[in-house]
Amino acid sequence: MALNYDQALEKYEPTLGLEVHVELNTLSKMFCGCATDFGASPNTQTCPVCLGLPGSLPVVNAKAVESSIRIGLALNCSITPFSRFARKNYFYPDMPKNFQTSQYDEPICVNGYLDVTIETEEGPKVYRVDIERVHMEEDTGKSLHVGGATGRIHGAEHSLLDYNRAGIPLVEIVTRIIPGTDKYAPEVARAYVAELRDILRSLGVSDVKMEQGSLRCDANVSISPRNSGVLGTRSETKNVNSLRSVERAVRGEIIRQANRLEAGERIVQETRHFQEESGETRSGRSKETAEDYRYFPEPDLLPIVADPAWVEELRAALPEKPSIRRKKLQEAWGVPDKEMAAMVNAELLDTVEETVALGAEPTKARSWWLGEVSRLANEKSVAPTSLIQPSEIAEIISLIASGELTDKLARQVVEGVINGEGNPRMVIEKRGLKVVSDDSALMAAIEAAIASQPDTAERIRGGNIPAAGALIGAVMKATGGQADAAKVRELLLKHLGQG
Amino acid sequence: MAAISRDEVAHLARLARIEMTDAELDHLASEMDLILESVSRVQGVAGADIPPTSHAIAMQNVMRPDAVVPSLTPEESLSGAPAREEDRFKVPQILGEE
Amino acid sequence: MIHQSAAQMSADLAAGSVTAVELANAHFDRIAAVDGDVHAFLHIDREGALAQASAVDASRKAGEKVHPLAGVPLALKDVLTQKGVPTTCGSKMLEGWRPPYDSTVVTNLKKAGVVILGKTNMDEFAMGSSTENSAYGATRNPWDLSRIPGGSGGGSSAALAAFEAPLAIGTDTGGSIRQPAAVTGTVGVKPTYGAVSRYGLVAFSSSLDQAGPCARTVLDTAMLHEVIAGYDPKDSTSINAPVGKMVDAAKKLDIKGMKIGVVKELSGDGYQAGVLTRFNEALEALVSAGAEIVEVSTPSFEYALAAYYLIAPSEASSNLARFDSMRYGIRVGDDGSRSAEEVMNMTREVGFGREVKRRIILGTYALSSGYYDAYYGSAQKVRTLIKRDYEAAFAKVDVLVSPTCPTTAFKIGEKSDDPVAMYLNDVCTIPVNLAGIGSMSLPCGLAPEDGLPVGFQIMSPAMKDELMYQVGGTLEAALESSWSKPLYASAPELAVK
Incomplete structure (x- = not known):
C-alpha cells in the first residue's frame, strides 16, 4: 500500500x-x-x-x-x-x-x-x-x-x-x-x-x-x-x-x-x-x-x-521590494489577507493593479480576474492574461457601473472578447447586448406579464411585494435578459401602485 | 612505490575523454610516475603566507559594455562542422542528460 | 635579396628598387628550393600573399603612406588563426580546419601590409622543444639538418635561418620563441605578457602564452614588435597602455652605466662548455660597451621547471577539452551507432599525439580533487616566489641575462623518448613566463665544440620591453663588429633543389 x-x-x-x-x-x-x-x-x-x-x-x-x-x-x-x-x-x-x-x-x-x-x-x-x-x-x-x-x-x-x-x-x-x-x-x-x-x-x-x-x-x-x-x-x-x-x-x-x-x-x-x-x-x-x-x-x-x-x-537605486509594494496595494485597495494571497498565488497582482490603474474599482477588478477570466483560462489551460487585456476588463467594469451592462451581459462580453470577436464595444454591438433601458419597451413587457398572471398582480396590489419576483422574472425572460432587473422592479411596482 | 597507479591513469583518461589501449596506459603510467616525482618538488616550497599567483601581470575589473556586435553568419559558424543538418551542428546521439 | 634583413628590405621597397611582389616571389622560390629538406612550412598561401603584396605595391605606386614593413614577407606560426587559411597547430586534430576569423596579430599584420607567406610547423599545440611533436613531420635545423630547430616554434626559426622569410611570428609559453631562436642563430622576443593580444592564438597555457616577433636581427624584431603589440579589447589580459618605442631602443646602441645581472642559478653544471664560453664572451662585450655586470641570485628558480610542468599542463587540459569533434576538426568513429561520448573518446585518442596526451593527463591529475592543493595550488605559490625573485633582482639591476638554453641544438630523435630530459631544455626560459616579464634571445656565437649557434637571453622587467631591445641591439652590434658579419651569414649553404 x-x-x-x-x-x-x-x-x-x-x-x-x-x-x-x-x-x-x-x-x-x-x-x-x-x-x-x-x-x-x-x-x-x-x-x-x-x-x-x-x-x-x-x-x-x-x-x-x-x-x-x-x-x-x-x-x-x-x-x-x-x-x-x-x-x-x-x-x-x-x-x-x-x-x-x-x-x-x-x-x-x-x-x-x-x-x-x-x-x-x-x-x-x-x-x-x-x-x-x-x-x-x-x-x-x-x-x-x-x-x-x-x-x-x-x-x-x-x-x-x-x-x-x-x-x-x-x-x-x-x-x-x-x-x-x-x-x-x-x-x-x-x-x-x-x-x-x-x-x-x-x-x-x-x-x-x-x-x-x-x-x-x-x-x-x-x-x-x-x-x-x-x-x-x-x-x-x-x-x-x-x-x-x-x-x-x-x-x-x-x-x-x-x-x-x-x-x-x-x-x-x-x-x-x-x-x-x-x-x-x-x-x-x-x-x-x-x-x-x-x-x-x-x-x-x-x-x-x-x-x-x-x-x-x-543599493540606493534598488526598486521597492515586492513585499512592501504588496502591503501598500493591500492597504490602498482595502482587501483582506486572503484575497490578497489569492491574487498573488494566481500571479494576477500586476494585472489587477493595472486594471485598477485604468479606473476599475479594486474589488471588481479582483473578482473579474480571479473569477470569470480565471475560470475560462483554466478551461483552456492558459494564463488569464493571455485571454483578455486589463484595459478591456476595466472598460467592462465601467460599463457595468454606468448601467449599460448587467453582470450577466458582461460575462457574455468577456466571452466574446476571448473568442476573438473584437473589443468589448464591438462584442456588444455584434451580439446586440445593450441593456433594455427604453421605458416604453419595458412597460409593454410589464403589461404583458401582468396580463398573463393577473392573480399575482392582484397580490402585489394587495401589498405582497415579494410576489413581484415572478413578474420581474417573466419580464426578464421576455427581454432576453437584456433588461436591468432593478429598473423593471421599479417600473412594475409603480405601475401596480406600490412605488 | 609508484606515485600513480595504472587504474588512476585510466580514470584520468576517462575524465579527459581519451580512449587508451592497455599498452598506452601502462606506458603512460610509468612516464607519469617519473614526471610526478620531478614536479612534486613544488610541494612545501612556499609557506602558507605566500598567496598563489594566477596572473603574472595583476589587473582587475576588465569588462566590456553590454553592446551587441555582429555575429558570424551561420555559414561561417558551421564552416568547420564535421557534420551538419541545415543550420545546426549534427553530432552523434548524446547519452545521459545534464 | 632574400639574405638581407627586414629593415634593408623595407628600405629597398621604400626606394622602389624592389617590389613587394618580387620579394614575395623570391621567397616562394627559396621555399620551393629548400623547404623539402627543412620542412619549415605546413601551408603556403601564395594567392593571399601575392594579393597583399600587389595591394602594397599599388599603394606605394599611388604615393600613399604605408607602414615601413608593408610588403615585407613573414612566416606565421600555425597556432594563430588567419581567416580562411588552414590552421592546424601541428595537430592532426585540426587537419583541414579553416578558421572563420583573424587573430588580432594577423589583423595587425594585415593592417601594416606585411605579406604573410604561409603557416609554419610547430610542436603539436606548442607542446615541445624540438618540433618533433608535429603531426606533420619534424622540421630540420638549417645549420645541421640532422638536428632539431628548437620548439615549439621550430618552423618559424628554421624559416628565418633558411632565408625562407625575413620575419616570423612565434608564440612562447615556456621558451617556444627563444629556444628555437637560440639553436638556429636567430633573434626571438617574448614580450611582456599582455603586450601582444592572445585573441586568435590557440591556447596552450592561457596565463603563460605570449606571441612575439622573430627575425634575424634585433632591429627587425623591434619593428615587428611595434606592428603586432598593442591593447586589444578582445583579450581581457591585454595591457591597456601605449606600445613603447622598441625600434628607437634597438637603434640606441648605448648601454653605458646600465647594470646587468647574471643569474647565478642559470649557469654551471649541466651547461655545455661552449655555451658558457660564448655567453661569457658576450658578457665581456657588454662590459666593453660600458655596462656593469653583477651576479644576482634567484633561489626560487630551482622550482620553476616543476611549477611550469604543473601549471601549463593543467591549463592545457582545460583549453584542449574543446577539441571533441562536435563543431570543427576531425571526427573519428561516427558510424551512426556510437554515442557522442564514444566518438569524442575515439577522436581524442587519434587526434592528439603522445606528448599532448601526456600533458592532458598530467594536467587533469594536477587539477583533480584531492590533488589540487598539492600540485596546482603549490605551483601557483611557487610562481609568486619566482615573481618576487625577479622583483628583488630588478630592484638592483636593469636587466638580467643568462644563456637561452643549456646546450646547442640536439639531434632529432635524441630526446624524444625521455620527456623529463626534454623538459630540461626549458630551464632558462621558463621562469620568464611564470613571471610574465619580457625576454629576448639573440645569437652570441657558435659553440667551439660543434659549430652550432648559442643563444644569449636578456630578461627585462614587465612592461619595460624597451630595455631588452636596447641591450640586445648594443650587444648584437658589438658581436657583429668582432665577427665582421652577422652570425646568420655564416650559416651553411643549403642544397638547392
Whole structure:
C-alpha cells in the first residue's frame, strides 16, 4: 500500500534546498557581443567566442556584473570584495569549450536571505530562506534529439546543436537548507521561487519566464525518519517549468522517497527530471560516480573587485521590494489577507493593479480576474492574461457601473472578447447586448406579464411585494435578459401602485 | 612505490575523454610516475603566507559594455562542422542528460 | 635579396628598387628550393600573399603612406588563426580546419601590409622543444639538418635561418620563441605578457602564452614588435597602455652605466662548455660597451621547471577539452551507432599525439580533487616566489641575462623518448613566463665544440620591453663588429633543389 503525502509526512521529515538559474536580459552575451534574442534562427547568434573556437577569448559583460550585484543586494547578500571566475570542467556537446565559465569559491555575492509568507492551517507564516551564494556563469547551447523515441535522448539516432543560447549570462542563486518547513516544504518552495521571481522582475534584470527557461529551478529534496536527527540522501529535480510545478515536484519527490524507504530501498543521489504530465520525477544522471569538475581560476579573465561606492550607489537605486509594494496595494485597495494571497498565488497582482490603474474599482477588478477570466483560462489551460487585456476588463467594469451592462451581459462580453470577436464595444454591438433601458419597451413587457398572471398582480396590489419576483422574472425572460432587473422592479411596482 | 597507479591513469583518461589501449596506459603510467616525482618538488616550497599567483601581470575589473556586435553568419559558424543538418551542428546521439 | 634583413628590405621597397611582389616571389622560390629538406612550412598561401603584396605595391605606386614593413614577407606560426587559411597547430586534430576569423596579430599584420607567406610547423599545440611533436613531420635545423630547430616554434626559426622569410611570428609559453631562436642563430622576443593580444592564438597555457616577433636581427624584431603589440579589447589580459618605442631602443646602441645581472642559478653544471664560453664572451662585450655586470641570485628558480610542468599542463587540459569533434576538426568513429561520448573518446585518442596526451593527463591529475592543493595550488605559490625573485633582482639591476638554453641544438630523435630530459631544455626560459616579464634571445656565437649557434637571453622587467631591445641591439652590434658579419651569414649553404 503506497503512502500518500500525509502518511509520508507522518513518518518522515523533508529537507529542502533550492537552486535557481536566472537568464539575465542583457542585450549581449556574458563573454561576447552576440545578441541574446529568444527564438532566433539556429546558430545566427554565434561567434568564435560562444562557439568556443580555438583561439577565442572571453571578455566579461559589465551589465551582467551589475545585474548580479543588484540581485545580491535585493537578496540581502554581502557583495564580496574580490570575486573571480573559475572553469568547471566537464564534457558535454552543448557546452562548446567543454568547460563552463562559472564561479567557484569566490562568488560575487554571499550570505543573504529572503523572507517568504505562506498560508498555513494556523494562518500566514513567514519563513526565512537563507541564501548561500549568488554567482555568475554562462548558459549552454540547446540540443535537439532526432530519431528514436520522440525528442528523448534515449533512442535518439543523432542530435542537432544550436549554440544561440550558449554564453547567455546566467545567475545562479543557491539557498542553504531551508529549516523547519516540514509539511509545508512544497508551499515554501513555490513561495520562494514566486517571491524571487517578483524581485527579479522588479529589478528588471531578467524576463523570468519559467516556460521559456529564463528562470529555472532545481529542487534538492531529502527526507529522514522523524526525530532521527540524520540527513537523508538528496535528489536534485530539474526541468521544473512553472511555479505550480515547483510545488508538485517537491511534493512528488517527498512521496517517492518515502515510498522507497518504506519498501526498504535506499535513495540514490541523482539528478531527476520533473514530468509535467504525471507530476512525478524520472531518474536522470546518477551522481554516485560524481564528476570531478577540476575547478580552477579562469586564466583568461581577471578578478572583479567591486568598488564599495559603486555598490552603495546600486543599493540606493534598488526598486521597492515586492513585499512592501504588496502591503501598500493591500492597504490602498482595502482587501483582506486572503484575497490578497489569492491574487498573488494566481500571479494576477500586476494585472489587477493595472486594471485598477485604468479606473476599475479594486474589488471588481479582483473578482473579474480571479473569477470569470480565471475560470475560462483554466478551461483552456492558459494564463488569464493571455485571454483578455486589463484595459478591456476595466472598460467592462465601467460599463457595468454606468448601467449599460448587467453582470450577466458582461460575462457574455468577456466571452466574446476571448473568442476573438473584437473589443468589448464591438462584442456588444455584434451580439446586440445593450441593456433594455427604453421605458416604453419595458412597460409593454410589464403589461404583458401582468396580463398573463393577473392573480399575482392582484397580490402585489394587495401589498405582497415579494410576489413581484415572478413578474420581474417573466419580464426578464421576455427581454432576453437584456433588461436591468432593478429598473423593471421599479417600473412594475409603480405601475401596480406600490412605488 | 609508484606515485600513480595504472587504474588512476585510466580514470584520468576517462575524465579527459581519451580512449587508451592497455599498452598506452601502462606506458603512460610509468612516464607519469617519473614526471610526478620531478614536479612534486613544488610541494612545501612556499609557506602558507605566500598567496598563489594566477596572473603574472595583476589587473582587475576588465569588462566590456553590454553592446551587441555582429555575429558570424551561420555559414561561417558551421564552416568547420564535421557534420551538419541545415543550420545546426549534427553530432552523434548524446547519452545521459545534464 | 632574400639574405638581407627586414629593415634593408623595407628600405629597398621604400626606394622602389624592389617590389613587394618580387620579394614575395623570391621567397616562394627559396621555399620551393629548400623547404623539402627543412620542412619549415605546413601551408603556403601564395594567392593571399601575392594579393597583399600587389595591394602594397599599388599603394606605394599611388604615393600613399604605408607602414615601413608593408610588403615585407613573414612566416606565421600555425597556432594563430588567419581567416580562411588552414590552421592546424601541428595537430592532426585540426587537419583541414579553416578558421572563420583573424587573430588580432594577423589583423595587425594585415593592417601594416606585411605579406604573410604561409603557416609554419610547430610542436603539436606548442607542446615541445624540438618540433618533433608535429603531426606533420619534424622540421630540420638549417645549420645541421640532422638536428632539431628548437620548439615549439621550430618552423618559424628554421624559416628565418633558411632565408625562407625575413620575419616570423612565434608564440612562447615556456621558451617556444627563444629556444628555437637560440639553436638556429636567430633573434626571438617574448614580450611582456599582455603586450601582444592572445585573441586568435590557440591556447596552450592561457596565463603563460605570449606571441612575439622573430627575425634575424634585433632591429627587425623591434619593428615587428611595434606592428603586432598593442591593447586589444578582445583579450581581457591585454595591457591597456601605449606600445613603447622598441625600434628607437634597438637603434640606441648605448648601454653605458646600465647594470646587468647574471643569474647565478642559470649557469654551471649541466651547461655545455661552449655555451658558457660564448655567453661569457658576450658578457665581456657588454662590459666593453660600458655596462656593469653583477651576479644576482634567484633561489626560487630551482622550482620553476616543476611549477611550469604543473601549471601549463593543467591549463592545457582545460583549453584542449574543446577539441571533441562536435563543431570543427576531425571526427573519428561516427558510424551512426556510437554515442557522442564514444566518438569524442575515439577522436581524442587519434587526434592528439603522445606528448599532448601526456600533458592532458598530467594536467587533469594536477587539477583533480584531492590533488589540487598539492600540485596546482603549490605551483601557483611557487610562481609568486619566482615573481618576487625577479622583483628583488630588478630592484638592483636593469636587466638580467643568462644563456637561452643549456646546450646547442640536439639531434632529432635524441630526446624524444625521455620527456623529463626534454623538459630540461626549458630551464632558462621558463621562469620568464611564470613571471610574465619580457625576454629576448639573440645569437652570441657558435659553440667551439660543434659549430652550432648559442643563444644569449636578456630578461627585462614587465612592461619595460624597451630595455631588452636596447641591450640586445648594443650587444648584437658589438658581436657583429668582432665577427665582421652577422652570425646568420655564416650559416651553411643549403642544397638547392
